[in-house]
Every structure is written in C-alpha cells, then in structure tokens.
Amino acid sequence: MAEQVLTRSRRLxxxxxxxxxxxxxxxxAVWLLPFAWTLLxxxxxESETTDVPLHWLPRDVTLDAxxxxxxxxxxWVWLFNSVFTASAVTFLxxxxxxxxxxxxARTGFRGRRVLFALVVAGILVPTEVVVVPLFQEMVFLGLVDTPWGVILxxxxxxxxxxxxxxxFDGVPRELEEAALMDGASRWRIYWQIILPLSRPVLAAVAIFTFITTWNNxxxxxxxxxxxxxxTLPVGLATVQGSYGVRYAEIMATVIIAGLPLLLVFVLFQRHIVRGVAHTGMAGR
Structure with missing residues (x-):
C-alpha cells in the first residue's frame, strides 16, 4: 500500500x-491570440474587417487579400532582397x-584584453546611436539604395x-597543442578543428543572426x-501606407512575411536549443 502511494506521488x-x-x-496564449487574429x-x-461588433471567424473565407x-x-522583389540580405549577413x-x-580566445597578441573590452562595450551601444554616422558613411561610399549598403x-x-x-574558451587546448606539434598552422587548426567542434553554437549564431536581420x-x-x-519589413510599411485601412491585405502581407521565419524555426529549433545549451546562455 505504501509503495502504491509513493508511486502515485511520484507520478503526480x-x-x-x-x-x-x-x-x-x-x-x-499571449503569442498565439494575435497570430490567430491576424490569420483569420x-x-x-475586406468588408468584414470593419464590422461592428468585431467577430473572430470569417463568415465567408476568401483568399482575395x-x-x-x-x-x-x-x-517578390522584397522577399528576394530579404533572403539575399539575411543570408549574406549571416554568412559574414x-x-x-x-x-x-x-x-x-587562442592568441596572445598585444592589446587583446583592451580590444575585447571594447567589443564587450559595443554590446551596450544601442543601434540608434550610430545610425547617423553609418548613413553618412554609406553616402560617402555611394552605397545608399544598394544591397551592400543594407548588408555591411x-x-x-x-x-x-x-x-x-x-x-572557444571551453574547447580543450590539448587538441590544438597536438595539432601544432604535428605542424598545423593556426588557420588550419581554426578550419579543421575549432569550427567542426563548434557546429552547434555556429548554427545557433547563424539562426539568430538570420532572424534578427530578416526582422530588421x-x-x-x-x-x-x-x-x-x-527588404520585406520596409516594403510592408509602404503597403500599409498605400492600402490605408485595407486590413485584410495588411494582415495577408504580415502572414506572408512571417512564413519564412516560421519555417526556419521549425526546421532548426533543435540547433537553437543545442546552441543555447552549449554557450551557457540558458542560465544567464
């Protein structure tokens, strides 16, 4: 009897x-309800989108929007631009x-700690602070209204x-020391040892970068x-401006823009979880 109670308590x-x-x-629910409203x-x-009182389910389902x-x-042009921009940014x-x-992580060049401190400090700088000098730089380089002006x-x-x-700090140094003793260069160690061992975190970085760039x-x-x-987010803003209150078409553009990201997440969610676990970000 006691064992049954103990087993039941473990199951509950x-x-x-x-x-x-x-x-x-x-x-x-907080995330799904707005998505459901957008889809429906x-x-x-178009005539039903402004009905009063509002209703969730469409009376006549149509794909006109x-x-x-x-x-x-x-x-389609915006979609191509977004795919190209996000892919190029992710690769670079x-x-x-x-x-x-x-x-x-692995070299002891002079000024390494100072430079890394500047990198860490760069995390704290909001993007909005550097928008004006970046735009002036793109004007000087003639990259305004070009893909590389968006990417770089x-x-x-x-x-x-x-x-x-x-x-990289957690990768055993013994692997590199053995490779150096065999005559491998730093570049070869980076390509053939470090990167293959870093696939989970590289996949997570790539996915996060792709999503961030796509939504920028x-x-x-x-x-x-x-x-x-x-790109698609900017193009959607012009669609909203030209359509005015055509809510069905606005919501259709939002769904179309979100489908690629949803597909990326569904296909690579395992890599995202593994990458977060490997970097230790889950507990931060």
Whole structure:
C-alpha cells in the first residue's frame, strides 16, 4: 500500500510544476491570440474587417487579400532582397565573428584584453546611436539604395563575438597543442578543428543572426528609398501606407512575411536549443 502511494506521488506533478505549466500556457496564449487574429482577418473579405461588433471567424473565407497582395506590389522583389540580405549577413557574421573570437580566445597578441573590452562595450551601444554616422558613411561610399549598403553595417555584431569567444574558451587546448606539434598552422587548426567542434553554437549564431536581420526595419528603412532595394519589413510599411485601412491585405502581407521565419524555426529549433545549451546562455 505504501509503495502504491509513493508511486502515485511520484507520478503526480508538484505544485511548482503546475504553476510553471500554467504560466507557459499563458505565455503561449499571449503569442498565439494575435497570430490567430491576424490569420483569420487575412481570410476575411475586406468588408468584414470593419464590422461592428468585431467577430473572430470569417463568415465567408476568401483568399482575395493574398491574391491582391501577390499580384499588385513588389512583394517578390522584397522577399528576394530579404533572403539575399539575411543570408549574406549571416554568412559574414559567422565568418568574421568566429575568426575574431578565435583570435581573442587562442592568441596572445598585444592589446587583446583592451580590444575585447571594447567589443564587450559595443554590446551596450544601442543601434540608434550610430545610425547617423553609418548613413553618412554609406553616402560617402555611394552605397545608399544598394544591397551592400543594407548588408555591411549589420555585419558587426559584438554579441556574437562574445558568445563564440566563451565557447572557444571551453574547447580543450590539448587538441590544438597536438595539432601544432604535428605542424598545423593556426588557420588550419581554426578550419579543421575549432569550427567542426563548434557546429552547434555556429548554427545557433547563424539562426539568430538570420532572424534578427530578416526582422530588421530601422536600418533598411533609412538606407533605401527605391522600392526595388527595399527588404520585406520596409516594403510592408509602404503597403500599409498605400492600402490605408485595407486590413485584410495588411494582415495577408504580415502572414506572408512571417512564413519564412516560421519555417526556419521549425526546421532548426533543435540547433537553437543545442546552441543555447552549449554557450551557457540558458542560465544567464
């Protein structure tokens, strides 16, 4: 009898677990309700979006808003620009941040601590503070309204250098010492030892960078004026301005813009979790 009671008590969740579960459900609802409203509104005829009182479910489900959005604006150009920009920024961030982090973690060059302190300090600088000098620099270089004018200022991410440096500090130095004894160069050690061992954290950095770049509105909005150079978030702002109160079409554009990110997260969520665990960010 005692064993049955003990077994049952082990199976039943504790109060703390129930509270955590309810809190998680509440957070999920906070995110899902606006998404559900957006999706359902995009499936309504335009005349239903302003009905009073408001109703959740569309009386007549229609895809007219999606057809209108996909056929009457530059959304495919904006989508291509976003994919190209986010992919280029992600590649350059992973390459440059990993090389910089390896230099900070494994080499003893003069001024290393001062430079790393500046990198850490760069994490604290808001993007808005450097927007004006960055724009002046892009004007001087003739990169306004060009893809590289959107890409290059987003490549410098001190937070990613810091995360990768923390991970590289945990890689056993014995592996590098053995490779150095065999005659391997620093560059070869970086490519053939450090990077293969760092795949989880590199995947997490790449995914976070891709998502951040995809959602970035401020800098692409400032540096682009030609619709052919705009990314998707900036293009959506022009759609909203031109459509006015056409809520179904606005919601349709939001759904279209969010689908690639949702796909990326679904496909790579395992890498995100592993990367966070490897960097130790979960407990910070």
């Amino acid at each position: 969740p504790g109060i703390g677990t129930l509270i955590l579960l309810l809190f998680t459900i509440a957070l999920a 509104t995009s499936l309504k005829p 999606y057809r209108s959005v996909l056929s009457t604006n530059d959304i 961030v992973v390459l440059l941040s990993s090389t910089a982090a390896y230099g900070f 200022p987003q490549v410098v991410l001190p937070a990613m250098v810091y995360i990768l440096k923390i991970f 509105f401020l800098w692409p909005f400032i540096v682009t004026a030609d619709p052919g150079s705009m």
